[in-house]
Amino acid sequence: MKYTSLLRAFSLTAVFAVTASAGAAEGKALYASKCAACHGPAGEGKDAIAKMFKVTLQHLGSKEIQAKADADMKKAITAGQGKMKPVAGLSDAQIADVIAHVRTLKK
Ligand code: HEC
Structure with missing residues (x-):
């Protein structure tokens, strides 16, 4: 009984870890297609976009x-x-x- 619940807790953790990293990989691809044009591949912000919108990115x-x-x-x-x-x-x-990916851009 105790062993089973331990096993269950362990497999749940493993599933969660796999999902979390798949999410970040997915997020990276989404970031590249949906955000990088303005925010740059590493989140640094594109100068041309900053100028166009008259903002500091x-x-x-x-x-x-x-x-x-x-x-x-x-x-x-x-x-x-x-x-x-x-x-x-x-x-x-x-x-x-995408947000999970943005978290990985932390300096
Ligand atoms: C068309 C260009 C463009 C695209 C595409 C874009 N952004 Fe932005 N983003 C901006 C600009 C410009 C600002 C600055 C807004 C301001 O300061 O008025 C901004 C601001 C932000 C902010 C807030 C920064 C702050 O100062 O509060 C976040 C977070 C953000 N973007 C994330 C993203 C994410 C994530 C994506 C993709 C899903 C994305 N953006 C796509 C142009 C873009």
Whole structure:
């Protein structure tokens, strides 16, 4: 009995770990297609875009951006933020994956 629940806890953890990393890989691909055109492959921000929108694009890996809660990042993506228009065509799960990837850009 005890052994079974231990085993179950272990396999749940393993499944979670695999899902989490698959999410980050998926997020990387989504980031490349949906965000990198403006934010750059590493989150550094494209100068041409900053000029066009007349904004300073903060590095997505900066302390300020990383300090945002996932919910705030999600809001920027789904509702837009300042000069950034909402990014269309992402499911909730895909948004979570993109945010997981943005977390890996931390400097
Ligand atoms: C068409 C260009 C463009 C695309 C595509 C884009 N962004 Fe942005 N993003 C911007 C601009 C410009 C700003 C700055 C808005 C401002 O300061 O007014 C911004 C701001 C942000 C912010 C908030 C930064 C802050 O200062 O609060 C986050 C987070 C963000 N983007 C994430 C993403 C993610 C994740 C994606 C992809 C799903 C994405 N963006 C796609 C142009 C873009």
